[in-house]
Amino acid sequence: MSGPTTPGYAFRTLATSGAARAGLLTTPHGEVETPTFMPVGTQGSVKTMSPDEVAATGARIVLGNTYHLWLRPGPDVVAELGGLHGFTKWPHAMLTDSGGFQAFSLADRRKTDEDGFVFRSHLDGSKKVLTPEVAMQVQGKIGADIAMQLDICPPGDASRADFEAACARTTRWARRCLAAKRADQAVFGIVQGGTDPALRKAHAEELAAMPFDGLALGGFSVGEPIQRMHEVLVEVAPTLDPERPRYLMGVGTPYDLVRAIGAGVDMFDCVLPTRNARNGQALTRTGKVVIKQARYRTDPSPLDPTCTCPTCAAGYSRAYLRHLFLAGEILVLRLFTAHNLHLYGTLVREAREAILAGRYEAFARDWLAGLEAGSQAAT
Amino acid sequence: MSGPTTPGYAFRTLATSGAARAGLLTTPHGEVETPTFMPVGTQGSVKTMSPDEVAATGARIVLGNTYHLWLRPGPDVVAELGGLHGFTKWPHAMLTDSGGFQAFSLADRRKTDEDGFVFRSHLDGSKKVLTPEVAMQVQGKIGADIAMQLDICPPGDASRADFEAACARTTRWARRCLAAKRADQAVFGIVQGGTDPALRKAHAEELAAMPFDGLALGGFSVGEPIQRMHEVLVEVAPTLDPERPRYLMGVGTPYDLVRAIGAGVDMFDCVLPTRNARNGQALTRTGKVVIKQARYRTDPSPLDPTCTCPTCAAGYSRAYLRHLFLAGEILVLRLFTAHNLHLYGTLVREAREAILAGRYEAFARDWLAGLEAGSQAAT
Ligand SMILES: [Zn+2]
Ligand SMILES: [Zn+2]
Numbered sequence: 001m002s003g004p005t006t007p008g009y010a011f012r013t014l015a016t017s018g019a020a021r022a023g024l025l026t027t028p029h030g031e032v033e034t035p036t037f038m039p040v041g042t043q044g045s046v047k048t049m050s051p052d053e054v055a056a057t058g059a060r061i062v063l064g065n066t067y068h069l070w071l072r073p074g075p076d077v078v079a080e081l082g083g084l085h086g087f088t089k090w091p092h093a094m095l096t097d098s099g100g101f102q103a104f105s106l107a108d109r110r111k112t113d114e115d116g117f118v119f120r121s122h123l124d125g126s127k128k129v130l131t132p133e134v135a136m137q138v139q140g141k142i143g144a145d146i147a148m149q150l151d152i153c154p155p156g157d158a159s160r161a162d163f164e165a166a167c168a169r170t171t172r173w174a175r176r177c178l179a180a181k182r183a184d185q186a187v188f189g190i191v192q193g194g195t196d197p198a199l200r201k202a203h204a205e206e207l208a209a210m211p212f213d214g215l216a217l218g219g220f221s222v223g224e225p226i227q228r229m230h231e232v233l234v235e236v237a238p239t240l241d242p243e244r245p246r247y248l249m250g251v252g253t254p255y256d257l258v259r260a261i262g263a264g265v266d267m268f269d270c271v272l273p274t275r276n277a278r279n280g281q282a283l284t285r286t287g288k289v290v291i292k293q294a295r296y297r298t299d300p301s302p303l304d305p306t307c308t309c310p311t312c313a314a315g316y317s318r319a320y321l322r323h324l325f326l327a328g329e330i331l332v333l334r335l336f337t338a339h340n341l342h343l344y345g346t347l348v349r350e351a352r353e354a355i356l357a358g359r360y361e362a363f364a365r366d367w368l369a370g371l372e373a374g375s376q377a378a379t
Numbered sequence: 380m381s382g383p384t385t386p387g388y389a390f391r392t393l394a395t396s397g398a399a400r401a402g403l404l405t406t407p408h409g410e411v412e413t414p415t416f417m418p419v420g421t422q423g424s425v426k427t428m429s430p431d432e433v434a435a436t437g438a439r440i441v442l443g444n445t446y447h448l449w450l451r452p453g454p455d456v457v458a459e460l461g462g463l464h465g466f467t468k469w470p471h472a473m474l475t476d477s478g479g480f481q482a483f484s485l486a487d488r489r490k491t492d493e494d495g496f497v498f499r500s501h502l503d504g505s506k507k508v509l510t511p512e513v514a515m516q517v518q519g520k521i522g523a524d525i526a527m528q529l530d531i532c533p534p535g536d537a538s539r540a541d542f543e544a545a546c547a548r549t550t551r552w553a554r555r556c557l558a559a560k561r562a563d564q565a566v567f568g569i570v571q572g573g574t575d576p577a578l579r580k581a582h583a584e585e586l587a588a589m590p591f592d593g594l595a596l597g598g599f600s601v602g603e604p605i606q607r608m609h610e611v612l613v614e615v616a617p618t619l620d621p622e623r624p625r626y627l628m629g630v631g632t633p634y635d636l637v638r639a640i641g642a643g644v645d646m647f648d649c650v651l652p653t654r655n656a657r658n659g660q661a662l663t664r665t666g667k668v669v670i671k672q673a674r675y676r677t678d679p680s681p682l683d684p685t686c687t688c689p690t691c692a693a694g695y696s697r698a699y700l701r702h703l704f705l706a707g708e709i710l711v712l713r714l715f716t717a718h719n720l721h722l723y724g725t726l727v728r729e730a731r732e733a734i735l736a737g738r739y740e741a742f743a744r745d746w747l748a749g750l751e752a753g754s755q756a757a758t
Binding site for chain 1: 456459695
């Protein structure tokens with residue numbers, strides 16, 4: 001097997017620079033240049049943003065949360081309105097997670113066994129059963145381009161035995177997901193194994209033997225030291241089947257992206273840029289602007305004078321943004337979200353250009369130095 | 380006296396149709412075609428909307444609330460950032476209220492005497508004194524194109540003696556405001572008098588004798604029967620000096636606008652379209668869509684199939700908007716605000732076209748019939 005196997009999907013690497021790769025992922029909803037960052041559209045919208053605005057940040061694929069959409073409005077409603085594309089009017093590619101991670105972290109009275117998860121909805125307490133088959137059925141109705149297999153994701157401090165058991169069950173669930181998937185929907189497998197490179201590689205080989213359209217690295221950024229994550233990524237990511245896209249789930253900061261792209265990762269998602277935005281934190285190449293701080297009370301400069309996002313380009317001053325934030329005005333949440341997603345879009349675009357030019361190492365050195373200088377200035 | 384007296388300001392009537400007028404208000408920040416509706420930007424933003432989006436609804440003048448901006452971020456901060464235009468990046472005309480109405484309705488432990496209002500900030504309890512001179516000083520620093528005089532606005536059920544006293548004090552404060560105003564800022568006088576046409580007319584004559592740039596009708600929609608308001612408007616509005624713009628403060632519904640424009644009113648402001656939007660109520664030519672209703676659960680149609688606003692043009696279904704509203708997603712507040720303000724923008728634009736064509740009566744009949752049909756369908 002090599003590359004995506006679902007009709008309508010393809011992935012090819014256009015250039016490498018060290019372990020970093022510049023690629024092109026083809027989906028029924030257009031091409032996605034990689035490396036790429038997927039903004040998170042939890043409940044059918046990237047919080048505060050219209051689809052046009054999300055696309056203007058450079059994003060060509062977004063992530064939807066199956067758990068949330070399953071509970072509300074429900075997969076049948078989404079399907080009746082034309083699937084998640086017709087429902088939300090996002091015209092580009094989409095991926096949904098399996099719902100397992102949130103069933104585990106958000107739901108009440110959850111229980112796990114070989115068949116799947118049993119949990120109570122955090123909205124109305126109703127009992128739900130999430131098996132590999134249900135995960136595929138629900139994601140099939142929601143109808144994103146790419147679905148994720150149901151997996152077992154232990155916490156960062158789990159035991160060796162737990163990590164091994166998680167890999168084994170995730171492999172068994174992988175087979176069930178592939179058997180239950182919609183023929184026209186791509187599915188990615190999820191590599192577990194904690195911070196043990198050998199366990200990760202062995203699990204990756206098991207999954208790579210199956211006809212997945214992509215391979216994801218799950219179970220990172222779940223409590224382990226972040227430097228340990230990067231050490232493991234450097235060892236593991238380059239060994240994943242090069243013919244398929246590599247997706248690092250739920251990660252991370254701009255620092256994490258620069259490092260992980262260098263290790264050969266192609267796809268990312270994270271709530272950090274959108275969540276930080278709503279907390280009044282603007283991310284820049286040189287660190288954070290925490291807008292509530294009194295130092296910005298009469299500051300006439302934009303969030304980042306070098307930024308070309310709509311927020312900075314419109315010339316909104318830090319003083320105005322601070323006022324809106326303290327006054328609880330919704331406008332500022334949009335303005336920060338647009339800015340933060342623009343930074344992520346810029347980061348992956350510049351990373352890609354650097355890879356295509358064969359100079360990723362220099363690019364990474366510059367970005368990491370900027371971020372480092374910013375974090376020192378802030379302390 | 381005739382027309383605005385402040386340099387840089389002018390008003391002229393281009394056409395009339397019955398008592399209705401189509402005019403042009405010139406300000407240092409551009410021309411405003413009248414009749415016009417001013418979206419309310421309480422704290423320096425029209426809630427949820429960017430300036431571009433507000434302008435796209437057709438609005439060329441917005442209203443800022445002096446009370447809120449005075450308490451936070453404070454007039455000196457606004458002035459330092461270039462006044463309300465520089466602060467908010469709204470490039471068109473702006474008007475601020477005097478702060479008196481909100482000092483009276485929002486503040487704690489307020490007291491009124493001949494000098495002005497004394498109140499405690501609802502934010503931090505600090506003591507504030509709002510005199511006619513302070514109202515002009517604060518509005519001067521905030522720097523909108525048009526300021527409003529400080530006035531006394533009795534509740535709708537006040538006694539005849541209270542209404543008379545309010546007119547008398549408002550007249551005295553009018554003189555003090557004109558003496559204290561910035562030379563380059565327009566100021567409107569505010570006619571009081573409750574629902575007594577004779578009292579209203581007498582007060583209007585007193586104010587028209589002063590060099591105000593416009594005349595406002597305050598103290599409407601404060602608890603009196605709405606039909607009584609319209610009866611009084613029909614008697615009073617046409618008698619206001621025709622050389623100056625006429626502004627009906629804090630009113631109202633689409634029905635109210637159609638009626639009041641017919642009585643000769645040129646300018647309106649109201650929180651209704653923006654506030655209803657945030658409550659999930661979309662206004663249309665034929666009544667309201669209350670989006671939380673179960674009937675919209677799988678409704679694929681837009682809010683109003685005849686509407687050309689960005690929300691309806693993008694094709695967002697009522698089912699999707701309902702989902703966003705129930706899920707608490709901010710995006711829907713923007714989408715509804717854009718739709719509602721677009722309706723108001725459309726109403727005043729079409730009213731103007733009808734006046735210019737000499738057929739306002741037919742226009743009003745059609746709009747009122749549509750609204751009436753909608754309100755009957757809803758019951
Ligand atoms: Zn920016
Ligand atoms: Zn609309």
